[in-house]
Amino acid sequence: GQQLNQSPQSMFIQEGEDVSMNCTSSSIFNTWLWYKQDPGEGPVLLIALYKAGELTSNGRLTAQFGITRKDSFLNISASIPSDVGIYFCAGQLNGGSQGNLIFGKGTKLSVKP
Amino acid sequence: SQTIHQWPATLVQPVGSPLSLECTVEGTSNPNLYWYRQAAGRGLQLLFYSVGIGQISSEVPQNLSASRPQDRQFILSSKKLLLSDSGFYLCAWSRDSGSGNTIYFGEGSWLTVV
Numbered sequence: 001g002q003q004l005n006q007s008p009q010s011m012f013i014q015e016g017e018d019v020s021m022n023c024t025s026s027s028i029f030n031t032w033l034w035y036k037q038d039p040g041e042g043p044v045l046l047i048a049l050y051k052a053g054e055l056t057s058n059g060r061l062t063a064q065f066g067i068t069r070k071d072s073f074l075n076i077s078a079s080i081p082s083d084v085g086i087y088f089c090a091g092q093l094n095g096g097s098q099g100n101l102i103f104g105k106g107t108k109l110s111v112k113p
Numbered sequence: 114s115q116t117i118h119q120w121p122a123t124l125v126q127p128v129g130s131p132l133s134l135e136c137t138v139e140g141t142s143n144p145n146l147y148w149y150r151q152a153a154g155r156g157l158q159l160l161f162y163s164v165g166i167g168q169i170s171s172e173v174p175q176n177l178s179a180s181r182p183q184d185r186q187f188i189l190s191s192k193k194l195l196l197s198d199s200g201f202y203l204c205a206w207s208r209d210s211g212s213g214n215t216i217y218f219g220e221g222s223w224l225t226v227v
Binding site: 031033035040041042043044045048088090092101103105106 | 156157159201203205214215216217218219220221223
Protein backbone atom coordinates (compact mmCIF):
# COMPACT_ATOMS: atom_id res chain seq x y z
CA GLY A 1 0.00 0.00 0.00
CA GLN A 2 0.90 3.67 -0.09
CA GLN A 3 3.38 4.86 2.50
CA LEU A 4 4.51 8.10 4.03
CA ASN A 5 8.02 8.22 5.41
CA GLN A 6 8.13 10.57 8.36
CA SER A 7 11.41 11.52 9.98
CA PRO A 8 12.90 11.73 12.41
CA GLN A 9 11.12 9.10 14.47
CA SER A 10 11.99 10.94 17.68
CA MET A 11 13.80 14.08 18.78
CA PHE A 12 15.28 15.22 22.08
CA ILE A 13 15.98 18.94 22.11
CA GLN A 14 16.71 21.76 24.48
CA GLU A 15 14.10 24.39 25.16
CA GLY A 16 14.57 27.30 22.76
CA GLU A 17 15.94 25.22 19.91
CA ASP A 18 14.27 25.03 16.52
CA VAL A 19 12.78 21.75 15.29
CA SER A 20 12.33 20.40 11.80
CA MET A 21 10.54 17.24 10.69
CA ASN A 22 9.40 16.05 7.29
CA CYS A 23 7.36 13.54 5.36
CA THR A 24 8.10 12.13 1.95
CA SER A 25 6.36 9.77 -0.41
CA SER A 26 6.75 8.31 -3.85
CA SER A 27 3.14 9.31 -4.60
CA ILE A 28 1.66 12.70 -5.40
CA PHE A 29 -0.61 14.24 -2.77
CA ASN A 30 -3.15 17.03 -3.11
CA THR A 31 -3.39 17.75 0.60
CA TRP A 32 -0.88 17.71 3.44
CA LEU A 33 -1.95 17.95 7.06
CA TRP A 34 0.08 18.21 10.24
CA TYR A 35 -1.29 17.10 13.60
CA LYS A 36 -0.03 17.12 17.17
CA GLN A 37 -1.10 14.49 19.67
CA ASP A 38 -0.72 14.81 23.43
CA PRO A 39 -0.68 11.59 25.48
CA GLY A 40 -4.11 10.03 25.82
CA GLU A 41 -5.81 12.53 23.54
CA GLY A 42 -6.87 12.70 19.93
CA PRO A 43 -4.63 14.39 17.34
CA VAL A 44 -5.24 18.09 16.91
CA LEU A 45 -4.86 19.72 13.53
CA LEU A 46 -2.00 22.23 13.39
CA ILE A 47 -1.72 23.20 9.75
CA ALA A 48 -3.47 22.20 6.53
CA LEU A 49 -1.84 22.67 3.12
CA TYR A 50 -3.75 22.41 -0.16
CA LYS A 51 -1.44 23.79 -2.86
CA ALA A 52 2.01 22.81 -4.06
CA GLY A 53 4.57 25.30 -2.80
CA GLU A 54 2.22 26.65 -0.14
CA LEU A 55 3.98 27.90 2.98
CA THR A 56 1.75 28.41 6.00
CA SER A 57 2.48 29.57 9.53
CA ASN A 58 0.57 29.07 12.76
CA GLY A 59 2.36 30.94 15.52
CA ARG A 60 5.79 29.37 15.94
CA LEU A 61 4.90 26.59 13.49
CA THR A 62 5.59 26.73 9.78
CA ALA A 63 4.75 24.04 7.25
CA GLN A 64 5.29 23.78 3.54
CA PHE A 65 3.69 21.72 0.78
CA GLY A 66 6.60 20.56 -1.36
CA ILE A 67 6.72 21.75 -4.94
CA THR A 68 6.88 18.17 -6.22
CA ARG A 69 3.73 17.39 -4.16
CA LYS A 70 5.54 14.39 -2.70
CA ASP A 71 6.78 15.92 0.51
CA SER A 72 6.08 18.36 3.30
CA PHE A 73 7.98 19.72 6.27
CA LEU A 74 7.03 21.19 9.62
CA ASN A 75 9.27 23.58 11.53
CA ILE A 76 8.84 24.69 15.13
CA SER A 77 10.82 27.72 16.18
CA ALA A 78 12.02 28.46 19.72
CA SER A 79 10.60 25.28 21.22
CA ILE A 80 8.96 25.33 24.65
CA PRO A 81 8.11 22.45 27.02
CA SER A 82 4.47 22.33 25.91
CA ASP A 83 5.60 21.43 22.39
CA VAL A 84 6.20 17.91 23.71
CA GLY A 85 4.06 15.34 21.95
CA ILE A 86 3.83 13.26 18.81
CA TYR A 87 3.56 15.06 15.50
CA PHE A 88 1.90 13.33 12.57
CA CYS A 89 1.87 14.23 8.93
CA ALA A 90 -0.99 13.05 6.75
CA GLY A 91 -1.52 13.26 3.05
CA GLN A 92 -4.44 12.77 0.73
CA LEU A 93 -3.64 11.15 -2.60
CA ASN A 94 -4.25 13.07 -5.80
CA GLY A 95 -7.62 12.17 -7.25
CA GLY A 96 -8.41 10.12 -4.20
CA SER A 97 -11.76 9.25 -2.76
CA GLN A 98 -12.92 9.31 0.80
CA GLY A 99 -10.97 7.42 3.41
CA ASN A 100 -7.62 7.59 1.68
CA LEU A 101 -5.84 9.94 4.08
CA ILE A 102 -2.47 8.35 4.74
CA PHE A 103 -0.63 9.02 8.00
CA GLY A 104 3.05 9.03 8.79
CA LYS A 105 4.21 7.05 11.83
CA GLY A 106 4.84 10.17 13.86
CA THR A 107 7.73 12.14 15.28
CA LYS A 108 7.96 12.04 19.05
CA LEU A 109 9.28 15.35 20.36
CA SER A 110 10.82 15.71 23.81
CA VAL A 111 11.88 19.14 25.07
CA LYS A 112 14.29 19.58 27.94
CA PRO A 113 13.67 22.73 29.99
CA SER B 114 -18.72 25.53 15.18
CA GLN B 115 -18.35 21.82 14.74
CA THR B 116 -17.62 19.46 17.59
CA ILE B 117 -16.98 15.74 17.78
CA HIS B 118 -17.47 13.67 20.88
CA GLN B 119 -16.83 10.01 21.51
CA TRP B 120 -17.44 7.82 24.53
CA PRO B 121 -16.62 6.13 26.73
CA ALA B 122 -13.17 7.64 27.23
CA THR B 123 -11.81 4.48 28.82
CA LEU B 124 -13.07 0.94 28.86
CA VAL B 125 -11.80 -2.30 30.37
CA GLN B 126 -13.55 -5.34 28.97
CA PRO B 127 -13.00 -9.10 29.35
CA VAL B 128 -12.14 -11.24 26.37
CA GLY B 129 -15.27 -12.44 24.61
CA SER B 130 -17.45 -9.56 25.78
CA PRO B 131 -19.18 -7.18 23.36
CA LEU B 132 -18.07 -3.64 22.56
CA SER B 133 -19.84 -0.46 21.64
CA LEU B 134 -18.05 2.85 21.15
CA GLU B 135 -20.13 5.81 20.11
CA CYS B 136 -19.27 8.98 18.29
CA THR B 137 -21.38 12.00 17.43
CA VAL B 138 -20.65 15.13 15.45
CA GLU B 139 -22.44 18.43 15.95
CA GLY B 140 -22.59 21.57 13.88
CA THR B 141 -22.39 20.03 10.42
CA SER B 142 -24.51 17.86 8.18
CA ASN B 143 -23.65 14.84 6.03
CA PRO B 144 -20.08 14.57 7.33
CA ASN B 145 -17.72 11.79 6.37
CA LEU B 146 -17.04 9.74 9.48
CA TYR B 147 -14.06 7.57 10.37
CA TRP B 148 -12.86 5.11 12.97
CA TYR B 149 -9.11 4.78 13.49
CA ARG B 150 -7.10 2.59 15.83
CA GLN B 151 -3.78 3.60 17.28
CA ALA B 152 -1.48 1.10 18.97
CA ALA B 153 1.20 2.10 21.47
CA GLY B 154 0.72 5.83 20.85
CA ARG B 155 1.92 5.68 17.25
CA GLY B 156 0.61 4.86 13.81
CA LEU B 157 -2.99 5.58 12.94
CA GLN B 158 -4.76 2.73 11.20
CA LEU B 159 -8.02 3.45 9.39
CA LEU B 160 -10.63 0.85 10.31
CA PHE B 161 -13.87 2.14 8.79
CA TYR B 162 -15.20 5.17 7.01
CA SER B 163 -18.67 6.26 6.06
CA VAL B 164 -19.92 8.78 3.52
CA GLY B 165 -23.57 8.53 4.55
CA ILE B 166 -26.20 6.79 6.65
CA GLY B 167 -25.87 3.05 6.36
CA GLN B 168 -22.81 3.31 4.11
CA ILE B 169 -19.76 1.72 5.67
CA SER B 170 -16.43 0.89 4.06
CA SER B 171 -14.03 -1.40 5.87
CA GLU B 172 -10.33 -0.95 5.35
CA VAL B 173 -9.04 -4.01 7.16
CA PRO B 174 -10.57 -7.40 7.97
CA GLN B 175 -11.04 -7.70 11.68
CA ASN B 176 -13.17 -8.55 14.64
CA LEU B 177 -14.91 -5.18 14.59
CA SER B 178 -17.85 -3.66 12.76
CA ALA B 179 -19.22 -0.17 12.33
CA SER B 180 -22.66 1.28 11.84
CA ARG B 181 -24.07 4.69 11.03
CA PRO B 182 -27.70 4.74 12.14
CA GLN B 183 -27.99 8.53 11.90
CA ASP B 184 -26.29 11.22 9.85
CA ARG B 185 -23.98 12.36 12.65
CA GLN B 186 -23.62 9.17 14.64
CA PHE B 187 -20.99 6.49 14.11
CA ILE B 188 -20.73 3.36 16.23
CA LEU B 189 -17.86 0.88 16.53
CA SER B 190 -18.88 -2.56 17.73
CA SER B 191 -17.71 -6.06 18.38
CA LYS B 192 -19.66 -9.15 19.36
CA LYS B 193 -16.69 -10.83 21.05
CA LEU B 194 -13.55 -8.90 21.93
CA LEU B 195 -10.07 -10.34 21.50
CA LEU B 196 -6.98 -9.38 23.44
CA SER B 197 -5.57 -7.90 20.23
CA ASP B 198 -8.46 -5.43 20.09
CA SER B 199 -6.86 -3.41 22.88
CA GLY B 200 -5.80 0.03 21.77
CA PHE B 201 -6.70 3.68 21.43
CA TYR B 202 -9.69 4.23 19.15
CA LEU B 203 -10.29 7.54 17.47
CA CYS B 204 -13.41 8.76 15.78
CA ALA B 205 -12.97 11.50 13.19
CA TRP B 206 -14.99 13.54 10.71
CA SER B 207 -14.45 15.58 7.58
CA ARG B 208 -16.67 17.66 5.35
CA ASP B 209 -18.29 16.03 2.37
CA SER B 210 -16.29 18.06 -0.14
CA GLY B 211 -14.35 15.57 -2.23
CA SER B 212 -10.63 16.14 -2.37
CA GLY B 213 -8.81 18.46 -0.03
CA ASN B 214 -10.57 17.15 3.07
CA THR B 215 -9.27 17.95 6.50
CA ILE B 216 -9.97 15.32 9.15
CA TYR B 217 -10.79 16.34 12.73
CA PHE B 218 -10.43 13.85 15.56
CA GLY B 219 -12.38 13.13 18.69
CA GLU B 220 -10.82 12.76 22.11
CA GLY B 221 -10.18 9.05 21.76
CA SER B 222 -11.28 5.96 23.68
CA TRP B 223 -8.85 3.70 25.49
CA LEU B 224 -9.90 0.05 25.26
CA THR B 225 -8.15 -2.56 27.35
CA VAL B 226 -9.21 -6.14 26.81
CA VAL B 227 -8.26 -8.39 29.72
